Amino acid sequence: MKLKPLVVAAFVGMTSLSSFSALANTAVKFTLDWKFEGPAAAYLVALEKGFYKEQGLDVTIDSGNGSLDAIPKVASGTYEFGFADVNSLIKFKDQNPDSPLQGILMVYDKPPxxxxxxxxxxxxxxxxxxxxxxxxxxxxxxxxxxxxxxxxxxxxxxxxxxxxxxxxxxxxxxxxxxxxxxxxxxxxxxxxxxxxxxxxxxxxxxxxxxxGLKLYGNTLLVNPAFAEAHPDLVKGFVAATIKGWQYTAAHPEESVKYVLERNKIANEAVETERLKMCLKDNVVTDNVKANGFGGIDYGRMDEAIEQVGMTYDFHHKPTSKAIFTDAYLPAKSAREM
The missing domain is CATH 3.40.190.10 (Periplasmic binding protein-like II)
Known part of the structure; x- marks a missing residue:
């Protein structure tokens, strides 16, 4: 049985639309904790080199105004992802004990x-x-x-x-x-x-x-509702971000150029040095070299929460499991630095 030309055209159109929809990337917004400076290079690398796109994500990256600004933006769903100080997150969780907000990728193994x-x-x-x-x-x-x-x-x-x-x-x-x-x-x-x-x-x-300070530094955050609805996309975002940091660690001078495209008044030499200091002191630590990038030691996090309590009065002290989840991390072999 032959299909009429009009029916064929409609079928082809529907097939093309279906294929386009399947290939369309999911749009998400990611807020940094601060301005576009050297350490932001890793995320811009992941964006510009297509690492996020490979994971089915259309990512918009915005500068921030500090961790206390980034955390509520992600908790509320204004942004799907954010980058913020985990110690600020500990205090946020104490003040909002019902919030399921968690860190999903520990970027600064040592805080600055x-x-x-x-x-x-x-x-x-x-x-x-x-x-x-x-x-x-x-x-x-x-x-x-x-x-x-x-x-x-x-x-x-x-x-x-x-x-x-x-x-x-x-x-x-x-x-x-x-x-x-x-x-x-x-x-x-x-x-x-x-x-x-x-x-x-x-x-x-x-x-x-x-x-002696056991504190961790900045972590990647995800909006809980988005994570529940799209766990595979969250895993993809984490994998692409790790790839961005790995590339940046291997090519810091090249990676900084993506920062300069976003921050026209930035000085290339200064931001390159800032990035290299961050990599050496905060990101690629001895612990990360031995155990992989992005995870935490929950025992150390317990100690860190206790140390936060030396400077802050808890009312609903969170547990380390409430602060961070490793559910979206790839295998250690994919997190080597």
Whole structure:
């Protein structure tokens, strides 16, 4: 039996439409925690090289205004994915105990929280802070860990004077020796100090994680409703993001160029150095080399939650399982760095 031309045309049209729909990528939005700087390169690499597209995703990446901005955006569904400090997530979960929001890929195995001293002021170890002045903006993320850091690092906090300087003058206060050390993010304060004239060899960066702080850093987040409805797409997003970080770790100079396309006022040399510091200190740690990128040790996370409690009063303290799930991670062999 022959089909009439009109019927054939309709059938072909329906088939083409069906094929197009099957191939169409799912649109999702991803918010960073901050501006387009060096560490954002991995996500832009995954976007521009088609890693997300290979997983059936049409991803839009937006800059952010801090973790406290990114977390509610993902929790509410304004964004399907986000990047934020897991310690801020711990506090969010305490304040919103019914929220199923979780981390799904631990990106910063070590957080960038740091104390930065200088040779001129004689602060090279945590104990050197005793009898000295620490410059720390009150809302700073690193300073938020100060109480816990003094306990785990054996510092007598009563012997350290705190000067709540502003972000705008923090680094210049150290250069001018008006404070003896500052609290800040390692790769930001170091580069700021270099920019205003301090010699790199005179800058001493102490990552809090190297002196007893068990905290993790930034994690990938997913909206719970989206994850429940599209678990395979979430796995695909995680796999593509891992691939982006792997490529970026192997090709940092090339990867930074994608950042420069989004941030026209960024300095290539500065952002390359920022990215390399982030990779070395926060992402590709000894633990990650041994155990793979993106997962966590739940025992360590339990300790981290206890340390958050040294600086924060819990009302509904979350468990490590409530904070992070490894359900969307690929096998360890696919997470090598």
């Amino acid at each position: 929280f740091a104390i930065i001293g200088s040779k001129q002021t004689g602060v090279n170890t945590p104990k050197d802070l005793e009898g000295k002045v620490l410059g720390a903006p009150a809302p700073d993320g690193a300073y938020a860990q100060w109480k816990a850091f003094t306990q785990v690092a054996g510092i007598d906090a009563s012997k350290v004077k705190i000067d709540n300087v502003s972000f705008a003058v923090r680094e210049s206060m150290l250069v001018q020796k008006r404070v003896d050390a500052i609290a800040g993010f390692s790769f930001s304060s170091f580069l700021n100090l270099k920019k205003i004239g301090m010699a790199p060899e005179d800058i001493h960066v102490m990552l809090m994680a190297d002196y």
